[in-house]
Amino acid sequence: MLxxxxxxxxxxxxxxTGFAKFLDELTVPNMVYAHFIRSPYAHARIKRISGVxxxxxxxxxxxxxxxxxxxxxxxxxxxxxxxxxxFLPLAVDKVRFVGEPxxxxxxxxRYSLADLAELVEVEYEPLQPLMSVEEALREGAPLIHEEFxxxxxxxxxxxxxxxxxxxxxxxxxVKAVFKIQRLAAIAMEPRGVLASYxxxxxxxxxxxxxxxxxxxxTWIAESLNMPETAIRVLTPNVGGGFGxxxxxxxxxxxxxxxAMRLGRPVKWFESRTENLQTxxxxxxxxxxxxxxxxxxxxxxxxxxxxxxxIGAYNYAYTQDNPVTAANMIVGAxxxxxxxxxxxxxxxxxxxxxxxxxxxxxxxxxxxxxxMDRIAAELKVDPIEIRRRNFIQKICSHTRRxxxxxxxxxxTKKRLKNSWSSPAMRGWSRM
Amino acid sequence: MELSGYERLVEDVRKARxxxxxxxxxxxxxxxxxxxxxxxxxxxxxxxxxxxxYTSTSPHGQGDATAFTQIVSDFGVPxxxxxxxxxxxxxxxxxxxxxxxxxxxxxxxxxxxxxEKIREKMVSIAAGMLEASPRDxxxxxxxxxxxxxxxxxxxxxxxxxxxxxxxxVPEGVEMGLTATGFYKPSLTYPFGAYxxxxxxxxxxxxxxxxxxxxxxxxxxxxxxLLVEGQIYGGAxxxxxxxxxxxxxxxxxxxxxxxxxxxxxxxxxxxIPETVIAFTETPAPNELGTKGVGELATIGLTQAIIxxxxxxxxxxxxSIKRR
Numbered sequence: 098m099l100x101x102x103x104x105x106x107x108x109x110x111x112x113x114t115g116f117a118k119f120l121d122e123l124t125v126p127n128m129v130y131a132h133f134i135r136s137p138y139a140h141a142r143i144k145r146i147s148g149v150x151x152x153x154x155x156x157x158x159x160x161x162x163x164x165x166x167x168x169x170x171x172x173x174x175x176x177x178x179x180x181x182x183x184f185l186p187l188a189v190d191k192v193r194f195v196g197e198p199x200x201x202x203x204x205x206x207r208y209s210l211a212d213l214a215e216l217v218e219v220e221y222e223p224l225q226p227l228m229s230v231e232e233a234l235r236e237g238a239p240l241i242h243e244e245f246x247x248x249x250x251x252x253x254x255x256x257x258x259x260x261x262x263x264x265x266x267x268x269x270x271v272k273a274v275f276k277i278q279r280l281a282a283i284a285m286e287p288r289g290v291l292a293s294y295x296x297x298x299x300x301x302x303x304x305x306x307x308x309x310x311x312x313x314x315t316w317i318a319e320s321l322n323m324p325e326t327a328i329r330v331l332t333p334n335v336g337g338g339f340g341x342x343x344x345x346x347x348x349x350x351x352x353x354x355x356a357m358r359l360g361r362p363v364k365w366f367e368s369r370t371e372n373l374q375t376x377x378x379x380x381x382x383x384x385x386x387x388x389x390x391x392x393x394x395x396x397x398x399x400x401x402x403x404x405x406x407i408g409a410y411n412y413a414y415t416q417d418n419p420v421t422a423a424n425m426i427v428g429a430x431x432x433x434x435x436x437x438x439x440x441x442x443x444x445x446x447x448x449x450x451x452x453x454x455x456x457x458x459x460x461x462x463x464x465x466x467x468m469d470r471i472a473a474e475l476k477v478d479p480i481e482i483r484r485r486n487f488i489q490k491i492c493s494h495t496r497r498x499x500x501x502x503x504x505x506x507x508t509k510k511r512l513k514n515s516w517s518s519p520a521m522r523g524w525s526r527m
Numbered sequence: 528m529e530l531s532g533y534e535r536l537v538e539d540v541r542k543a544r545x546x547x548x549x550x551x552x553x554x555x556x557x558x559x560x561x562x563x564x565x566x567x568x569x570x571x572x573x574x575x576x577x578x579x580x581y582t583s584t585s586p587h588g589q590g591d592a593t594a595f596t597q598i599v600s601d602f603g604v605p606x607x608x609x610x611x612x613x614x615x616x617x618x619x620x621x622x623x624x625x626x627x628x629x630x631x632x633x634x635x636x637x638x639x640x641x642x643e644k645i646r647e648k649m650v651s652i653a654a655g656m657l658e659a660s661p662r663d664x665x666x667x668x669x670x671x672x673x674x675x676x677x678x679x680x681x682x683x684x685x686x687x688x689x690x691x692x693x694x695x696v697p698e699g700v701e702m703g704l705t706a707t708g709f710y711k712p713s714l715t716y717p718f719g720a721y722x723x724x725x726x727x728x729x730x731x732x733x734x735x736x737x738x739x740x741x742x743x744x745x746x747x748x749x750x751x752l753l754v755e756g757q758i759y760g761g762a763x764x765x766x767x768x769x770x771x772x773x774x775x776x777x778x779x780x781x782x783x784x785x786x787x788x789x790x791x792x793x794x795x796x797x798i799p800e801t802v803i804a805f806t807e808t809p810a811p812n813e814l815g816t817k818g819v820g821e822l823a824t825i826g827l828t829q830a831i832i833x834x835x836x837x838x839x840x841x842x843x844x845s846i847k848r849r
Contacts, residue, residue, distance in 0.1 A: 099597040099606065100814070103752045107606070108592045139780020195781050226780035277828075279774040280767070281784075283792050308585055309624030314616045332614035335587030339764070342587075343626055370785045378774055429558045429718060445780050451626065453764055453824040454559075461557040465829035469554070469836060479833070483556050 196374030258434025286336025379452020421456025551838025583622020628818030640708025655697020761823030
């Protein structure tokens with residue numbers, strides 16, 4: 098039996114000897130490069146874009162959001178009652194975060210392209226940026242997506258057990274607010290895409306630094322109005338993802354579109370600055386928590402309101418993560434009554450999405466910080482407070498802690514399009 | 528608690544504090560949920576007897592090709608004859624790639640499903656070759672033989688070759704040796720108990736994690752080397768969340784952390800001695816596996832922050848610990 102043993106990795110030889118190819122090392126004959134012109138403003142109207150000078154100096158092609166008509170990027174999770182914004186691959190009229198692409202330039206090598214990009218003229222009319230949940234929710238705040246009439250993306254709530262009674266009869270109530278800050282995934286290899294179109298067979302081959310090649314194929318096909326079978330997605334060696342290579346990004350649609358339009362293979366590879374500006378961020382949630390305890394240190398009820406700063410647009414599973422955090426908030430503890438609320442708020446930051454754990458680290462962070470806060474306030478051992486409240490019964494069939502059962506089961510009812518989100522497919526089977 | 532020698536640890540912290548050091552202990556006990564997504568596999572035994580496994584997962588550093596090779600090898604084939612292919616939508620069957628700690632459990636069972644179908648077919652072919660009933664065929668050590676008469680056998684390779692031999696394949700058995708398996712997982716619940724020891728510099732507020740104790744239950748472990756790698760890596764990212772990393776925007780909306788000189792990630796020098804241990808509560812699936820990719824990231828951050836709070840709250844000294 099090899100299962101259970103410390104077998105050395107079989108995939109390492111090409112990696113450690115340097116023969117393994119990553120996306121940026123791939124070349125295809127006749128290949129050209131794309132360079133994205135990005136907004137330096139967090140919130141602004143686009144007044145005018147011109148690539149005339151860059152074209153005159155040698156750029157092969159230039160397109161702004163007005164020059165090409167592409168569908169908004171597909172979104173993985175859409176909850177009932179949510180405001181799901183249209184994220185156009187190249188912004189039209191308005192930009193909503195620093196780094197949002199407004200135009201694309203094509204050239205024969207990426208160094209001259211960087212110079213040519215300097216010649217692209219974009220005139221902006223800056224608008225007030227909303228850089229926090231507080232600013233975005235303030236009465237009379239400007240709207241990031243005017244069509245919704247609000248800066249709130251989603252409100253979600255769940256309640257079970259007798260919360261009011263638990264709090265009224267509580268021996269002690271402990272309140273605390275915890276914040277888990279915004280992070281970047283920082284995969285060692287940033288994102289990148291190389292697309293080649295064979296007009297005779299009408300097939301598009303796309304090399305992508307991706308965690309989910311099939312999902313990307315589906316989404317790219319949808320974006321370009323092509324059948325899935327006309328697209329082949331290949332992932333060379335991929336240098337990490339941590340959730341940041343799940344979503345479909347503007348470049349993944351624009352670069353294949355360029356390859357088809359120009360009849361030449363086109364490559365784009367992300368710089369680290371672009372990676373920090375435009376590859377999905379994670380976390381950025383605040384939890385206001387309140388626990389009702391009886392005389393014996395048992396938590397009888399928990400209130401938790403999570404406010405998430407989700408940035409300007411929805412990526413793949415943006416709407417899921419704060420809800421997952423709420424779903425998992427009871428952690429390892431038997432808590433008979435819960436009152437959960439999630440508010441997801443648009444701001445002029447890059448969008449959030451799954452990052453290693455995707456809602457579950459946030460949940461564990463909040464509940465475990467609360468357990469320590471309870472221990473400190475009640476002057477009991479942090480180990481003791483946990484022991485008293487651990488789940489004792491585990492559902493024998495699923496080995497699922499029973500307190501989680503009911504919460505998880507109701508989540509599926511809130512889902513709108515369960516076809517695309519793996520998380521949703523999971524929840525919906527509960 | 529046993530692993531960390533908790534009582535001695537508390538005593539060490541007490542002594543360090545008497546020496547004026549801001550040292551603290553922090554706990555985290557947590558439950559995860561994973562395996563949201565289905566996976567598939569297409570397994571092809573070539574006429575030579577070599578095996579190609581096409582998986583719908585899309586590993587990118589996790590080492591799943593190794594784990595999958597181990598799983599297939601346990602069907603009775605040497606590892607060096609197994610090749611794992613992923614990352615080509617023209618070749619691999621539909622699936623959900625690699626994320627959500629689901630690759631091994633969902634992807635591994637899809638491979639098992641396909642391998643079971645192949646084994647069944649090979650038994651039928653071997654039965655034809657040995658002129659026996661498939662019910663009496665035993666596969667062991669690379670050979671198929673009739674129960675109770677191991678002296679007369681056909682090898683794995685002979686059966687594979689026969690599957691592609693128009694004249695040799697038994698009556699009523701379809702030619703070829705390929706199979707597709709799909710697996711729809713049940714959710715699994717990894718859990719853990721983590722303890723962090725940190726020191727805070729009273730002058731600079733710098734937080735230095737001194738030691739980490741991570742007890743994990745990821746179900747049955749297919750390859751301890753890979754699992755430990757996932758725990759170390761996940762812990763490093765949780766440590767980044769706790770003490771180093773943050774995306775910061777200025778009030779006017781520009782990104783202040785726009786390079787790796789501003790956005791700090793942990794390097795080997797920031798990662799303290801880490802003690803890893805496991806309990807193995809099998810999940811209700813054939814492999815008994817749960818998932819490991821995200822566990823340490825889910826579990827560790829708050830243990831470090833709880834330790835910082837403990838270090839800074841001198842009143843904690845009076846708390847009786849056991």
